Amino acid sequence: MHSHKVLNVIGTVAILFLVFPLIFIIITSFGTGSTIEFPIKGFTFNWYLHILDQPDMISGLETSLLVSFIASAFGLLIGIPAVYAMFRGGIHHTAWFQMLFLSPTFLPEVVIGFSLYQGLIITLHWPMMISLIVGYFLLGFPFVIRLVGAGLNMMDPHMEEAAWISGCSRLKGFFKIVLPNIKSSIAAAFIFSFINSFNSIPVTLFLSGPGFNMLPTSILNYMQENYDPTISAISVILMLITTLIMMLINHFMGLNRLLK
Amino acid sequence: MKKRMILLTFPGILALLLFVVFPMVQIIIPTLSGQGSFGSLYLNFLKDTYNQRIILRTLWISLLTTIIVLIIGVPLSLWIARMHHRIKKILILVILFPMLTNQIVLNFAWIILLGKNGIINHVLLSIHLISRPLSLLYNNTSIVIGSVYLFIPIMVVSLLGSLSHLNIEVEEAATVLGAHPSTTFFKIILPQISTDILTGVIWVFSWTMTSYTTPQLLGGNDDLVMSTLIYQQAMTVQNWTLASVISIVLIIISVGCILIIRSLIKLLDRRVAHA
Amino acid sequence: MAEVTIKNLELSYDKKHDVLSDLSMKVKNGELVSILGPSGCGKTTTLRIIAGLLKPDHGNILVDNHDIGRTPVYKRDFGMVFQSYALFPHLTVFSNVAFGLKMRHLSRHEIQNKVKQVLEITNLTNLAKRFPSELSGGQQQRVSLARAIVVNPRVLLMDEPLSNLDAKLRVEMREDIRSIQQKLHITTIFVTHDQQECFAISDHVAVMNHGKFEQIGTPQDIYYHPQTLFVAHFVGYENFFKVEKQIENNEYQVNHQVIHTDFDHSYEPKYLTIRPNEIDLHQHKNNQMNEFNGKVVNFSFLGGSYRYMIQTDLGLLQVDQNDKDKFDVNDSVYVSLNSQLVIPLLK
Amino acid sequence: MAEVTIKNLELSYDKKHDVLSDLSMKVKNGELVSILGPSGCGKTTTLRIIAGLLKPDHGNILVDNHDIGRTPVYKRDFGMVFQSYALFPHLTVFSNVAFGLKMRHLSRHEIQNKVKQVLEITNLTNLAKRFPSELSGGQQQRVSLARAIVVNPRVLLMDEPLSNLDAKLRVEMREDIRSIQQKLHITTIFVTHDQQECFAISDHVAVMNHGKFEQIGTPQDIYYHPQTLFVAHFVGYENFFKVEKQIENNEYQVNHQVIHTDFDHSYEPKYLTIRPNEIDLHQHKNNQMNEFNGKVVNFSFLGGSYRYMIQTDLGLLQVDQNDKDKFDVNDSVYVSLNSQLVIPLLK
Amino acid sequence: GSQSGKSLVVSTFGSSTPQRTSDIFNPFHQKSGIKINPQFSNDPSRFTQMEKNPDSNVDVAELSESNSVIGMQHNVFKKLNLSKIKNFKELSPAAQSVAKKTDSVPFSVNSIGIMYNPKKVGKITSFKQLWSSKLRKKIAIPTMSGTEGPGILAIAGDVANKPIEKDGGVGAFQELKALKPNIYKTYSEGPDLVNMVKSGQVDVAIIGDYNVNMLKQADKNLQYTIPNGTYANYDMLSILKNSKNEKNAYKYINYRLSKESQTKVAQMNTLNDPPVNSNVKLSGASATDKTYGMPYKVSKTLDYKFVNSHLSSWINKWNQIINQ
């Protein structure tokens, strides 16, 4: 009853639009041709097996997952207190804080990569891995500020007050009342900062060095001389990983509350 | 209380000063004094009519993308927000997939789909909607299609939370008062999420401005944009100073545009509020 | 300006427990009918179904004998005051009220005038430029009310529109609502839990309990002739006597005592009842009919009267007295029940 | 278990218009004081300041003579019922109520018992496992109430805790609140706009108007001896006569007529007033004191009584009568004002 | 740099990483006991890192000729002691002369060739044919900012008889302008080109050797030719200025230039890198379609010092003429 015909049409068309290339990629990953082609001529799982022959794609996948995870967690750790202070702390001039916190959005990723290389690695002699985590952190941080901020704004402020009066300190009230009510926003912020850093090529190009591979650059490297369905296959694997992560989140905090 | 609260922002402020402001200052400094007088690099860049065209093209593509994303993204978010839990779960997943799929792979998918012999032309031809294949690829159209595809999820994400939190009774009140669902949408729902729309717009606009992969792969020869220009200067010519100059120009332009959009929305908002 | 009929409504939120079961009622053209009932009995649910905001599992809503089940909400030309106000948070008080008029494409000038007039009635003129978040609870409620009545709807639905107002304002507002409703002849359904309010304002009252109407009638009917224990309790009867047996035509045995009554003895009452203020309380035995000895257990001030709890052979009685400080706890007293005021309940 | 003093509170939300101005009051140990006042007068604001949720621009809150201005909210050991309920949406009814007890580190067993007990009092036992979004308005309000009282706080603050309940439940609940409050001797401040509720439950009543206390006193004081026009109007006086001059010690000129009174003539009243139910209405001239001729303009049923509007030489009078159908519109009648019941107002 | 005497950090191209590991690093480790710690990534970003950060712990860099020359100009590398490279004498004379002019030594070579579909456009044997009006909108060429960019400009100059060394590319750009109607699109990524070829949008493409296999897999009908007058473009080895592992670095360079290693990586089924060691003999499929044998002998070299000094303005011009 709450949806409407026009909405149904736009929604369905938009979802089809979003799904269309994905289906295409999934189909091509099973093609027998030695380059990506559509429609496919035969059906094979070989390209999935072929991923196993690419050790740096596999190690890249592991490192990418780990580094993106650490960077996103770091973003939440720094972002959530800041957001709380901005929206619930009665601080003045929050617009300026927001401007600063959202500033990474305006930087081209090449510039983030290059400027961090100059600033952290050359000037401050920070290790490559730490700098990479910083770069990924910058890619995810605006998500934390925005999504968690929106979640907080939506929460009835009287609720927290009721907790204080019940004898809950501000800190405890934060964990017992605020956090459970914004956990879906936090989950969303985590997912998006994770994805955004996980996929970044330009930042990774500058901030990776001898000793470790990252998945996006491995894929890029692979494609320089190969254009076979392996890259479709790895994309499909990534979709499966997403599904898995979402199922985990669903299990622990209920996906229906996600983005709610 | 307020004083202690402000402490909570310090880690964030520190991080951004160290990771954004400090490195940016480092790359800006050489651009100011580079050969010749103060700021001459910027002037030279901006004076060139070819560069001006690139700037305009970049702006045009970003603006168009943002508008289309807005037109599709807002109803889509509302549609998803009002879905039953179970369907909503699946839809959120579908929204996430494009984001997690490698951008290069996605763009190649678009190349194949949009090509002269691609599926889209094929379908359009077979239903006789067109008589000759459309040239959808390697022009502004394909860049916009590719960007819209990438950024719809971003818009949905920035809206979905607030939309799910909207008090349904407020809309019901409007409906009972005789507002057609479309009126309710424009006069009641949109104004309540205007700040979230603004964020979505900021994100989509600035990311289209700065994104590199899509214009590089889907654009034609005459579709150079600022980010591809930055890449060219930085990676091929190794001219980091000029690349920095272009980046700074790009950043200033996108921040400027965002400020304009922001004040426009505010203006609109006030008119809605006091109408 | 329309006759509303609800027919056999049924609804359950969880497909297990019925919230509404077989609800029927008719509201005549231009009438004001109140739905009176305890918290959680399904009043809001009923109103939402009538407005079209909720689909019943079963049953119909007819307006002027046309089933409007398929008419979209926005075409029904109804007005509604929400229990939670549901104000438009992004609009000022003025624009909130003007909204419905704009939807009806009135001229700016007309809108200005009508809104001004309604804001005056609702005492909101000074707050016209504020946003809902800057109003007190009662002020918000008044905006919600103003917004619903300004459009002069075919049917006006109000969900406890006055619950957050003070007594004085409540009386003023209910009189305003009543006079507007009568002047414009708007068919109105009014949900409330306030007995007095409901009696003062309604043509008919429907008393609801657990998703059913227990009794529908004029205020006087409900007030003087409640038919069930529930309704009686709800409209202020406090003393209930379970009838053990009918001794003679007009005499009933209660707790081994006999109560004389005056009503038509063809009734077969399950209970007898009388209001606290209809029991006579005196210090000495008067040898009246229905007189019983008792002891004061407790008393409290109600504003204008005192309520005494008296332990008697009939059980614990509640008695209201206007006089101050007449009796004290533990005083021995006599109560007498006017046989004309004792009424029968059927269940 | 604590004495609360509020001293010279001042507050304005916008730095221009004072919402509270120079508000002072003392609530003794174990007392229940109601704040009674019209919508928007500043009741919620006052309560929030006492709770520590809002900083006043000026003034202090003392508990047992200690200024608690710097004590953080959570250390105050207060309880509060919010006007908007403010339930925790992610917790069940049970956990909502148990929350404060957990903060006080009670054993599981104790928590179970206490919560159970309170849920019973508030009629919520069956709903213990529901989430707030699955409750009706009144049910939510009861949860909010249960949550506040279960912890047995030093000071209990309640913001219209019963406004969404039906009359019957309201009476039950207010009696429960009163008896718990008295048994545990909890100092309580109770905000309401319901006169009767406030009188039934309070040791003292503070009547608030435009951010000031107009009168503080016992319920009887307020009811029988209102001192200002505002208070009188608020507690049910409807007939006001502006005193034109004092003719003799006990005689005052009103609208060119003379009214005889019985009160201490050292008062210098600005107005005289009498309740609608204290005016005698009869068909024929009785030649009593303060008798005036009039005409019935209008009448309505209030539940138990009828209110007549009578046009007289004194002006339009409101008169309540218990009898049904005694007079009709346009009947000529006589009213007489019992001189003992006419009271003076100072402003 | 890597302090341990038994390891070496090598920064190399990101393509075919499994083969690089199995066919270069592992055999080298077995032979010398030195473990390679590789950095795989694209040429420009690795070079930026080395250039901007003297403290990067890279010992040996494998880079394109263009970046190697910039590296020399910017003092990024150690001057090579050619006498420490035992295999140096086995290198082709052209490679030797490039090594002597720079701080780096070539280990492989690519050149520019033409991939075409003879069924659609007939046989192509010379660059000149690309200007034919029959090829309208049928050609894909790499962008100026890619590895082949300068070579294409030089070829255009040769076709116009106005060598770029003489007029700084003015005549060459004139000639490119004339080619423009035939250009369907400039491409920057190999897969992009594959898509164009597969979907039949182009029939002719100017490419570097390393894209041959990818294209031939995409369309069996394609033919590759390296016309006379093509330009060679070396991949070079350099030792970074701050390397503390010079001994191991020379061992690696020696290995990389050895006949054994060069033969191995020149095979079709591994890296398919054309050798610069003259003693390497290839046969069969591995000997064709690459800058080996005749094509290598007739290829010309570019002076990358000259190229690099003009590159910025050329890219500008290219943008304005071709990307227009």
Ligand SMILES: Nc1ncnc2c1ncn2[C@@H]1O[C@H](COP(=O)(O)OP(=O)(O)OP(=O)(O)O)[C@@H](O)[C@H]1O
């Ligand atoms: N969304 C829901 N899910 C499950 N049960 C619900 C829901 N909404 C209401 N209920 C239940 O349905 C019953 C009727 O609710 P309704 O809101 O109609 O009551 P009401 O008569 O308006 O009460 P009140 O006077 O307290 O507002 C209540 O017992 C309530 O708990």
Ligand SMILES: Nc1ncnc2c1ncn2[C@@H]1O[C@H](COP(=O)(O)OP(=O)(O)OP(=O)(O)O)[C@@H](O)[C@H]1O
């Ligand atoms: N956030 C705010 N900003 C500006 N004005 C406010 C704000 N909150 C309340 N007010 C104003 O302050 C006055 C007092 O408000 P308050 O909420 O204390 O009233 P109240 O006595 O509790 O009324 P009610 O019985 O209607 O709840 C009102 O006139 C209200 O409009």
Ligand SMILES: [Mg+2]
């Ligand atoms: Mg309700």
Ligand SMILES: [Mg+2]
């Ligand atoms: Mg209030």
